[in-house]
Amino acid sequence: MAARILDGNAIRDEIYGELAGEIASLAAAGIRPGLAAVLVGDNPASRVYVKSKIAACEKLGLASIQVTPPATISTAELLAVVQDLNRRDDVDGILVQLPLPPQVDAKKILDAVDPAKDVDGFHPINVGHLVAGRPTLVACTPSGVMEIFRRSAILLEGANAVVLGRSDIVGKPMALLLMHANATVTICHSKTRNLPEVIRRADIVVAALGRAGMVTPEFVRPGATVIDVGINRISDPAQAENFFAHFPERLAAFREKGTALVGDVHPDVAGVAGAITPVPGGVGPLTIAMLMSNTIKAARLRRGSRASASVPAVAAVPR
Ligand code: GUN
Numbered sequence: 216m217a218a219r220i221l222d223g224n225a226i227r228d229e230i231y232g233e234l235a236g237e238i239a240s241l242a243a244a245g246i247r248p249g250l251a252a253v254l255v256g257d258n259p260a261s262r263v264y265v266k267s268k269i270a271a272c273e274k275l276g277l278a279s280i281q282v283t284p285p286a287t288i289s290t291a292e293l294l295a296v297v298q299d300l301n302r303r304d305d306v307d308g309i310l311v312q313l314p315l316p317p318q319v320d321a322k323k324i325l326d327a328v329d330p331a332k333d334v335d336g337f338h339p340i341n342v343g344h345l346v347a348g349r350p351t352l353v354a355c356t357p358s359g360v361m362e363i364f365r366r367s368a369i370l371l372e373g374a375n376a377v378v379l380g381r382s383d384i385v386g387k388p389m390a391l392l393l394m395h396a397n398a399t400v401t402i403c404h405s406k407t408r409n410l411p412e413v414i415r416r417a418d419i420v421v422a423a424l425g426r427a428g429m430v431t432p433e434f435v436r437p438g439a440t441v442i443d444v445g446i447n448r449i450s451d452p453a454q455a456e457n458f459f460a461h462f463p464e465r466l467a468a469f470r471e472k473g474t475a476l477v478g479d480v481h482p483d484v485a486g487v488a489g490a491i492t493p494v495p496g497g498v499g500p501l502t503i504a505m506l507m508s509n510t511i512k513a514a515r516l517r518r519g520s521r522a523s524a525s526v527p528a529v530a531a532v533p534r
Pocket of ligand 1: 310311312313314335355356384
């Protein structure tokens with residue numbers, strides 16, 4: 216296995232070390248940044264994600280609150296929840312965990328979040344700032360991927376970068392960040408023709424399609440950097456045999472547990488790529504780290520003169 220493993224947990228720890236300094240200087244100014252997480256209903260995956268986000272706040276010493284309305288909530292009722300959080304001075308960041316139940320108009324809810332508290336970077340105002348090249352609060356997963364590139368000294372300028380997936384949460388902002396870093400960016404999606412050919416031209420592949428093991432070794436140019444944003448749970452033994460044929464420990468763990476988490480990139484790609492993020496332990500930890508960074512940034516921006524106006528330790532774009 217040739218590829219350098221890009222260790223998301225180690226990069227997250229490095230970022231947390233920097234954020235701790237930020238938090239201490241805010242504390243000296245009497246400010247404790249606070250995050251509000253809205254978890255609607257009882258989607259098990261969402262519950263795990265929100266729990267990890269709250270745990271990260273606790274680890275770093277940020278304040279956090281959780282609001283957990285029932286799955287039957289209406290759009291109007293959820294709007295009232297968001298508006299209440301918008302008004303609260305102790306809340307610097309608001310995150311509404313997705314997906315929302317089908318009766319809720321998700322766009323209306325996300326648009327109601329005060330852009331100054333939009334730590335997910337989903338509000339059209341913040342997306343617009345990113346498009347304009349003046350990023351404020353940027354979506355956490357793509358900005359976490361940029362931190363991986365920056366802290367692993369992966370050169371973006373002039374590189375051919377292929378983004379697989381065009382979601383509002385990952386694909387679109389990822390492509391913009393790469394473009395602003397002077398990569399030549401191609402965005403692929405379900406209708407893209409000759410996908411393997413396009414991927415094979417890439418120096419950098421960011422896979423965010425949500426399809427387990429979709430990127431196989433034949434797709435990848437030897438030496439390419441491969442970032443795997445996918446998190447898929449598999450439970451089919453035949454699929455696990457295929458995924459983990461060269462990873463006996465992972466196969467044994469699957470047999471014991473009956474499930475495993477895999478990315479959008481087949482593990483065998485590690486034999487071809489120059490550098491690769493594992494799943495789990497690659498991009499995932501950075502998503503939460505950037506949520507923490509955005510919460511601190513939002514506290515600084517919103518509480519203005521009480522906090523020093525210096526740039527946050529963790530930049531959303533490469534320097
Ligand atoms: N669901 C999946 N990813 C995300 C994310 O980054 N933020 C929120 N709020 N919900 C999600």
